[in-house]
Amino acid sequence: MDQQYRMLIDGELVPGVSSFDVINPATGEAFASCPKADEALLERAVAAARRALPAWSAQSMDDRAALILALANALEEGSGEFASLLTREQGKPLDQASYEIMGSVYTLRAIARMRIAPKKLREENGNTIIEHRTPLGVVAAITPWNFPVILLMNKLAPALLTGNTMIAKPAPTTPLTTLLFGELCRQILPAGVVNILCDQNELGALITGHPGIAKVAFTGSTATGKKVMASSAGTVKRVTLELGGNDAAIVLDDVDARQVARKVYQGAMTNAGQICVAIKRAYVPAPLYDDFCDELATLANVAIVDDGAKQGTTIGPIQNKMQFDKVKALIEDARGRGTILAGGDALDRAGYFIPPTIVCDLDDSAPLVVEEQFGPVLPVLRYTDIEDVIARANDSDYGLGGTVWGKDVARATAVAMRIDSGTVWVNQHLAIDPAIPFRGVKQSGLGAELGEAGLLEYTQAHIVNAVALEDA
Numbered sequence: 001m002d003q004q005y006r007m008l009i010d011g012e013l014v015p016g017v018s019s020f021d022v023i024n025p026a027t028g029e030a031f032a033s034c035p036k037a038d039e040a041l042l043e044r045a046v047a048a049a050r051r052a053l054p055a056w057s058a059q060s061m062d063d064r065a066a067l068i069l070a071l072a073n074a075l076e077e078g079s080g081e082f083a084s085l086l087t088r089e090q091g092k093p094l095d096q097a098s099y100e101i102m103g104s105v106y107t108l109r110a111i112a113r114m115r116i117a118p119k120k121l122r123e124e125n126g127n128t129i130i131e132h133r134t135p136l137g138v139v140a141a142i143t144p145w146n147f148p149v150i151l152l153m154n155k156l157a158p159a160l161l162t163g164n165t166m167i168a169k170p171a172p173t174t175p176l177t178t179l180l181f182g183e184l185c186r187q188i189l190p191a192g193v194v195n196i197l198c199d200q201n202e203l204g205a206l207i208t209g210h211p212g213i214a215k216v217a218f219t220g221s222t223a224t225g226k227k228v229m230a231s232s233a234g235t236v237k238r239v240t241l242e243l244g245g246n247d248a249a250i251v252l253d254d255v256d257a258r259q260v261a262r263k264v265y266q267g268a269m270t271n272a273g274q275i276c277v278a279i280k281r282a283y284v285p286a287p288l289y290d291d292f293c294d295e296l297a298t299l300a301n302v303a304i305v306d307d308g309a310k311q312g313t314t315i316g317p318i319q320n321k322m323q324f325d326k327v328k329a330l331i332e333d334a335r336g337r338g339t340i341l342a343g344g345d346a347l348d349r350a351g352y353f354i355p356p357t358i359v360c361d362l363d364d365s366a367p368l369v370v371e372e373q374f375g376p377v378l379p380v381l382r383y384t385d386i387e388d389v390i391a392r393a394n395d396s397d398y399g400l401g402g403t404v405w406g407k408d409v410a411r412a413t414a415v416a417m418r419i420d421s422g423t424v425w426v427n428q429h430l431a432i433d434p435a436i437p438f439r440g441v442k443q444s445g446l447g448a449e450l451g452e453a454g455l456l457e458y459t460q461a462h463i464v465n466a467v468a469l470e471d472a
């Protein structure tokens, strides 16, 4: 525990009022200590972000973009250190951690290139109406533990580009990469533009209720998202909610079952299934079902489940003990209802390891099918009728993503059009692009992140409606 981590307030690296352990999920043991903020430090951070606001929002978009690009360069230079710390706190295999860091660099650069120009809404008979886009003020970014770095960049880059200042609060189990990023912010940005505070789930409600914060950009579970929305009502705060999902993969009957099984496996098991848009249930036509399940089981059986820091690991541990226990309980329940074709038991070693688990023969009411498992466990469900399977896929409170797999792309696209989700991919998965808006429907979210729509969510419309004075 030799490295000291500090929070960032008003351009200063500050210790906490106390600290808490950060656990490496591959060992179940603490490897670092994280400083913890209290309400007084939150007040200091909000005051600093408000003080920094006038000068920051007065800079040109080009000048702010240049500093975002400088952050991208610094993150790229430090990518090795960031990736190994990410693996240690989050658990993901090192190659996937590097991918998240380089994806973060790419996101910062892509968003720094975007611009918003004033829009002329009318110019006639001496009347000019222009819609300007002005910053909201202080934005809070609240992030979860599955992709702690890139999900922060998705918020920080558009917020700063459009002239807002920020308070970032990482999840309690993965705070360190955010704190390390704070050191880059301290070197590159004016004091107070980005402030970083850590907690053990106590600060969220104080942030969402704070009158000095104009917007909360939240990514996390639907249950917490509802609390964010309720608590933000008191100050009519803007909220963007990127919440949970229970994405269905619909396999059509014209595919090679084994080829598509390999793609679906990746979509379900990457990051040990801890992705909001991971494939969380697969619907397969009855004639392809056995081959499809068999191929999934073969892949699951050759997975290398180990510490993400070890070369060759394909599946790391579940990120935290609470999630580990939740996934184990869902598997235990499924054991009594269906057939476990591969995996099924946590590894008998320290750390939170669950091997890729393939479950067949469940019916749609099983908790593993209805709930968001957020782990390396995939239920595979049989269907015979396409209308029926579309209805089953849509029978969920969630509506985040989804995939359709078919040789006839036009037919697969027609099915995709009928899936009630924010994004549906056809014959691919996880094609998230900073230029394309991403959003959940139903209880998967509110508002967009990324793309022009995402950028606009960090601004408010300011209409200036002018006419000339008539001659006196």
Ligand code: NAD
Pocket (backbone or CB within 6 Å): 142, 143, 144, 145, 146, 147, 151, 169, 170, 171, 172, 200, 201, 203, 204, 205, 208, 219, 220, 221, 222, 223, 224, 225, 227, 228, 241, 242, 243, 244, 245, 275, 276, 277, 372, 374, 400, 440, 444, 445
């Ligand atoms: P979580 O809801 O438990 O925590 C998310 C964040 O909210 C953490 O920083 C936490 O400290 C904070 N928080 C806790 N209580 C709060 C409160 N009352 N007010 C405000 N903030 C509070 O989520 P998690 O378990 O860390 O993340 C997993 C969930 O995130 C999954 O459901 C996953 O699908 C979802 N997710 C969604 C997206 C998306 O883009 N839609 C992306 C990644 C993850």
